[in-house]
Amino acid sequence: MERTLSIIKPDGVERGLIGEVIKRFEDNGLKVIAMKMVKMSKEEAEGFYHVHRGKAFFESLTTFMSSGPTVVMVLEGDNAIQRARDLMGATNPQEAAEGTLRRQFGSNIESNTVHGSDGPDTATFEIDYFSNDLEISR
Numbered sequence: 549m550e551r552t553l554s555i556i557k558p559d560g561v562e563r564g565l566i567g568e569v570i571k572r573f574e575d576n577g578l579k580v581i582a583m584k585m586v587k588m589s590k591e592e593a594e595g596f597y598h599v600h601r602g603k604a605f606f607e608s609l610t611t612f613m614s615s616g617p618t619v620v621m622v623l624e625g626d627n628a629i630q631r632a633r634d635l636m637g638a639t640n641p642q643e644a645a646e647g648t649l650r651r652q653f654g655s656n657i658e659s660n661t662v663h664g665s666d667g668p669d670t671a672t673f674e675i676d677y678f679s680n681d682l683e684i685s686r
């Protein structure tokens with residue numbers, strides 16, 4: 549069993565896609581073991597995406613991620629990190645495979661509807677960033 553952090557980004561929440569995204573994960577065997585709605589401050593978004601600090605898109609990305617409510621959830625399942633990313637598709641919705649969440653719902657490389665951790669260390673950092681022990685069902 550593995551855990552990953554997923555976020556329905558402000559564009560997904562704004563467009564009423566919370567149910568669609570969660571259903572896609574659940575239909576594919578990923579179990580939601582923690583979830584909450586979070587409106588990040590700019591500073592919280594910067595901390596979450598600290599690995600991207602210094603990149604050209606950092607300012608715009610963290611402004612976007614703090615622009616409205618998001619849904620933050622922990623998904624659990626076998627190979628959950630890679631499976632969630634497969635369901636999301638490539639970062640750029642135009643390059644994402646047919647049938648993926650980003651291809652179906654993403655607007656552009658920034659407003660791409662959903663986030664997923666990219667590896668075990670990142671997943672641990674990201675889950676800890678948003679969770680305390682009481683929030684994760686066991």
Ligand code: ATP
Pocket residue numbers: 605609638639657658659660662663664665666
């Ligand atoms: P995420 O981390 O959100 O799951 P990802 O791992 O596919 O996405 P990263 O390279 O980690 O992609 O980039 C993080 C986020 O930053 C992307 O999801 C996207 O919203 C934004 N982003 C990435 N590259 C660009 C870019 N070239 N221009 C604008 N925004 C970008």
Ligand code: MG
Pocket residue numbers: 664665666
């Ligand atoms: Mg990433």
